[in-house]
Amino acid sequence: MDYFDRFAVPHPSPAIYASMVAIGLTMIAVVAGITYFKKWGYLWREWLTTVDHKRIGIMYILAALLMLFRGGVDALMMRAQTAIPDNGLLDGQHYNEVFTTHGVVMILFMAMPFIIGLMNIVTPLQIGARDVAFPRLNAVSFWLFFMGAMLFNISFVVGGSPDAGWTSYFPLASNDFSESVGSNYYAIAIQIAGIGTLLTGINFIVTILKMRAPGMNLMKMPMFTWSILITNFIIVFAFPVLTVALALMTMDRLFGTQFFTMANGGSDMLWANLFWVWGHPEVYIVILPAFGIYSEIISTFARRNLYGYNSMVISMVAISTLSFIVWAHHFYTMGHGAMVNGIFSITTMAIAVPTGVKIFNWLFTLWKGKIVFTVPMLYSLAFIPIFTLGGVTGVMLAMASADYQYHNTMFLVAHFHYVLIPGTVFAVLAGFTYWWPKMFGFMLSEKIGKWSFWFITIGFNVTFFPMFITGLDGQARRMYTYSESTGYGPLNMLSFVGAIGLAIGFALIVYNIYWSTRYASRNISNDPWDARSLEWATHTPIPEYNFAIVPTVDSTEAFWDSKKKGFKLFGGKVEKIHMPNNSGVPFIMSCIFFVWGFAMVFSMWIIAIIATIGIFACMIHRSFEKDHGRYISVEEIEETENKLRGAK
Amino acid sequence: MKIDNSLPLEYSTEENRLKIFGFWIFLGAEIALFATLFATYFVLVDGTGNGPTGEHLFKLPTLMFQTIFLLTSSFTIGLGINAMRLGRQKATIGFFIITLILGLGFLGVEIYEFVEYVHEGATIQTSAFLSSLFTLLGTHGAHVTLGLFWGTFIVMQIKKRGMTPETTNKAFIFSLYWHFLDVVWIFIFSFVYLKGMM
Numbered sequence: 001m002d003y004f005d006r007f008a009v010p011h012p013s014p015a016i017y018a019s020m021v022a023i024g025l026t027m028i029a030v031v032a033g034i035t036y037f038k039k040w041g042y043l044w045r046e047w048l049t050t051v052d053h054k055r056i057g058i059m060y061i062l063a064a065l066l067m068l069f070r071g072g073v074d075a076l077m078m079r080a081q082t083a084i085p086d087n088g089l090l091d092g093q094h095y096n097e098v099f100t101t102h103g104v105v106m107i108l109f110m111a112m113p114f115i116i117g118l119m120n121i122v123t124p125l126q127i128g129a130r131d132v133a134f135p136r137l138n139a140v141s142f143w144l145f146f147m148g149a150m151l152f153n154i155s156f157v158v159g160g161s162p163d164a165g166w167t168s169y170f171p172l173a174s175n176d177f178s179e180s181v182g183s184n185y186y187a188i189a190i191q192i193a194g195i196g197t198l199l200t201g202i203n204f205i206v207t208i209l210k211m212r213a214p215g216m217n218l219m220k221m222p223m224f225t226w227s228i229l230i231t232n233f234i235i236v237f238a239f240p241v242l243t244v245a246l247a248l249m250t251m252d253r254l255f256g257t258q259f260f261t262m263a264n265g266g267s268d269m270l271w272a273n274l275f276w277v278w279g280h281p282e283v284y285i286v287i288l289p290a291f292g293i294y295s296e297i298i299s300t301f302a303r304r305n306l307y308g309y310n311s312m313v314i315s316m317v318a319i320s321t322l323s324f325i326v327w328a329h330h331f332y333t334m335g336h337g338a339m340v341n342g343i344f345s346i347t348t349m350a351i352a353v354p355t356g357v358k359i360f361n362w363l364f365t366l367w368k369g370k371i372v373f374t375v376p377m378l379y380s381l382a383f384i385p386i387f388t389l390g391g392v393t394g395v396m397l398a399m400a401s402a403d404y405q406y407h408n409t410m411f412l413v414a415h416f417h418y419v420l421i422p423g424t425v426f427a428v429l430a431g432f433t434y435w436w437p438k439m440f441g442f443m444l445s446e447k448i449g450k451w452s453f454w455f456i457t458i459g460f461n462v463t464f465f466p467m468f469i470t471g472l473d474g475q476a477r478r479m480y481t482y483s484e485s486t487g488y489g490p491l492n493m494l495s496f497v498g499a500i501g502l503a504i505g506f507a508l509i510v511y512n513i514y515w516s517t518r519y520a521s522r523n524i525s526n527d528p529w530d531a532r533s534l535e536w537a538t539h540t541p542i543p544e545y546n547f548a549i550v551p552t553v554d555s556t557e558a559f560w561d562s563k564k565k566g567f568k569l570f571g572g573k574v575e576k577i578h579m580p581n582n583s584g585v586p587f588i589m590s591c592i593f594f595v596w597g598f599a600m601v602f603s604m605w606i607i608a609i610i611a612t613i614g615i616f617a618c619m620i621h622r623s624f625e626k627d628h629g630r631y632i633s634v635e636e637i638e639e640t641e642n643k644l645r646g647a648k
Numbered sequence: 649m650k651i652d653n654s655l656p657l658e659y660s661t662e663e664n665r666l667k668i669f670g671f672w673i674f675l676g677a678e679i680a681l682f683a684t685l686f687a688t689y690f691v692l693v694d695g696t697g698n699g700p701t702g703e704h705l706f707k708l709p710t711l712m713f714q715t716i717f718l719l720t721s722s723f724t725i726g727l728g729i730n731a732m733r734l735g736r737q738k739a740t741i742g743f744f745i746i747t748l749i750l751g752l753g754f755l756g757v758e759i760y761e762f763v764e765y766v767h768e769g770a771t772i773q774t775s776a777f778l779s780s781l782f783t784l785l786g787t788h789g790a791h792v793t794l795g796l797f798w799g800t801f802i803v804m805q806i807k808k809r810g811m812t813p814e815t816t817n818k819a820f821i822f823s824l825y826w827h828f829l830d831v832v833w834i835f836i837f838s839f840v841y842l843k844g845m846m
């Protein structure tokens with residue numbers, strides 16, 4: 001193939017060329033803007049080289065929001081395409097690429113980073129720590145995720161997007177059936193981001209297990225921190241499976257190995273198993289932290305302590321264990337026997353039990369509570385019934401024999417959106433609104449927030465509920481068009497209308513950020529929600545070192561007790577604080593990773609080898625570097641503290 | 649940095665203790681990674697297609713050399729850490745260098761073995777069995793290669809900077825890594841080679 005032909009999009013369409021122009025213009029505008037306002041130095045010193053967990057968290061959330069809109073545009077295109085029968089908006093190939101990237105972007109580059117962003121900001125604060133265990137590794141994690149996401153995102157303008165579905169089943173994803181470089185992008189971009197996620201998992205397990213404030217034993221940790229701890233254990237044990245699966249896929253596609261081939265002894269089912277051994281726990285990587293967020297918000301705004309703390313913890317541990325032994329329910333119809341299907345059917349249904357325990361605990365927390373209807377609370381309240389509906393349809397799908405009827409129909413699509421959207425998206429939006437004042441020192445507008453809440457909740461149900469019906473009527477998922485005689489037309493149109501409602505809701509969130517940044521009052525207290533856990537015990541904005549004095553804890557809600565029972569959180573004198581130095585290496589190394597990934601996608605071996613050497617050079621540099629961090633002196637701390645106290 | 653003198657140097661600071669604990673968790677992830685590779689191998693072991701089988705390929709002598717080299721190196725790095733605890737810098741460096749030479753020997757035999765396989769018409773593209781075999785062995789071999797570079801840099805640092813909390817910490821973590829590679833090899837030895845030759 002001619003050199004430049006490889007970079008061309010395999011099925012050019014005006015929409016893609018328009019996107020190319022838009023991307024080009026945006027990049028020029030961004031670079032020009034930063035140069036005009038002379039912000040390069042600021043950007044480099046304060047953000048690109050930062051190792052502060054709060055800033056890394058904010059960058060994660062920013063990237064996740066961008067990806068939310070990218071994946072959202074994909075979603076709108078799909079709903080627009082299927083809104084009317086025999087629609088010609090997108091051709092079949094383009095539609096395949098759109099649903100593939102929608103799935104990957106939303107799960108891996110939106111939901112997970114959003115959660116990792118919140119966990120970066122909140123977890124160290126909740127356990128009274130000054131930072132994460134390995135601040136610099138944290139920066140490496142973020143930049144690897146970011147570069148992986150960017151590499152994946154350029155696929156649709158350079159060389160073509162993956163088109164084999166987000167599950168990338170073989171032989172569909174093999175060179176024979178996916179000829180463009182799209183599936184190479186899939187294998188390599190996710191690999192790079194996945195390494196970052198694995199490092200985050202290690203980092204946060206160590207942080208939570210080793211850096212808790214004095215007195216905070218495991219059973220006194222806030223529920224969000226508990227959910228993060230369990231999530232990170234899932235990450236550490238599930239992500240290596242993905243690493244291997246993607247490496248094997250890369251070798252099959254680039255080097256002609258025979259892992260997933262149909263001849264020479266390969267096994268396409270091996271891919272399905274490896275993918276879902278990671279993929280099913282992945283579902284719980286995005287849902288357990290959401291449970292943690294809801295637990296915090298519901299107890300804060302019901303003005304009650306969380307009902308059934310111990311059972312909440314036990315049920316999360318149970319869910320995380322079960323999450324590893326249900327993977328085959330994703331392919332009941334791919335030919336294993338009744339016995340295997342039966343076992344996976346039972347383990348799958350068993351997950352409903354601990355999940356039910358959690359639902360009841362939230363209901364009991366609300367019962368006799370004094371409920372305050374703030375925006376985060378509205379999302380939490382809407383979550384309970386919608387998620388339950390998603391869960392019940394999940395149990396329907398778990399019945400292997402019945403699943404033969406509705407697997408791979410829109411019923412499944414409706415089910416997983418009914419768990420993922422109220423489960424994860426509502427949770428991150430609620431958490432984002434809830435912790436926003438801690439991040440930026442002002443509140444988001446409640447009024448605009450409520451408007452967007454209603455648009456999103458109603459829009460969501462209008463979009464996805466019709467899919468239960470069309471699915472049971474037999475509309476297959478991933479079908480790019482259908483004839484009028486099927487009768488799917490009206491309900492699909494309804495879905496499209498709902499999708500527009502959702503889009504308005506998300507646009508209102510952006511407007512809310514803009515409006516509140518300009519007009520919201522900066523004069524807020526450290527604890528604007530009257531909350532219960534330690535992150536609200538420090539100043540707003542949070543100083544670099546989080547806590548001048550490390551807090552002492554003696555109950556699950558130490559901060560609440562300090563407000564209501566006069567428990568003393570901060571004792572002792574201010575001492576000098578050790579902090580890590582900023583470093584540009586994580587960013588530079590990740591940029592080289594990007595180059596490496598791009599070279600691998602297009603089989604440009606010389607560049608790939610040079611980049612590999614560059615990556616190792618960065619690691620060697622780190623090994624020989626002498627960087628013991630720095631100390632913040634007592635005077636400096638006291639000055640900062642006085643200033644922050646005066647601001648109130 | 650506060651130094652706690654009641655503990656061995658590699659554990660003496662808070663940062664060091666975090667790093668050692670973090671590395672144990674990393675090894676947990678490595679176990680998951682190798683477990684997946686082993687599972688892949690077991691699934692594909694009979695998928696030999698038209699290519700050679702394990703019975704045909706595996707030879708006892710190379711296997712014995714590899715095993716002796718790697719197991720001995722695990723022993724010598726243990727001696728190195730022992731010398732480190734006793735504060736004897738020269739002995740530490742000496743044992744580390746012996747370890748690395750043994751590792752190099754292992755790697756040399758492995759490369760020789762791979763070349764032999766390819767001569768017999770067994771390449772990574774031939775069959776699913778060989779793809780998974782080369783990937784499993786190759787991943788382990790790549791870990792050993794990385795270890796050789798890593799160990800060399802640590803020796804250089806101990807030589808230049810002496811036995812500080814930092815250098816001993818790095819050396820100790822490296823020893824954990826090296827022992828782990830040995831454990832993986834024992835599984836490869838038992839479940840790939842011996843099982844394949846039976």
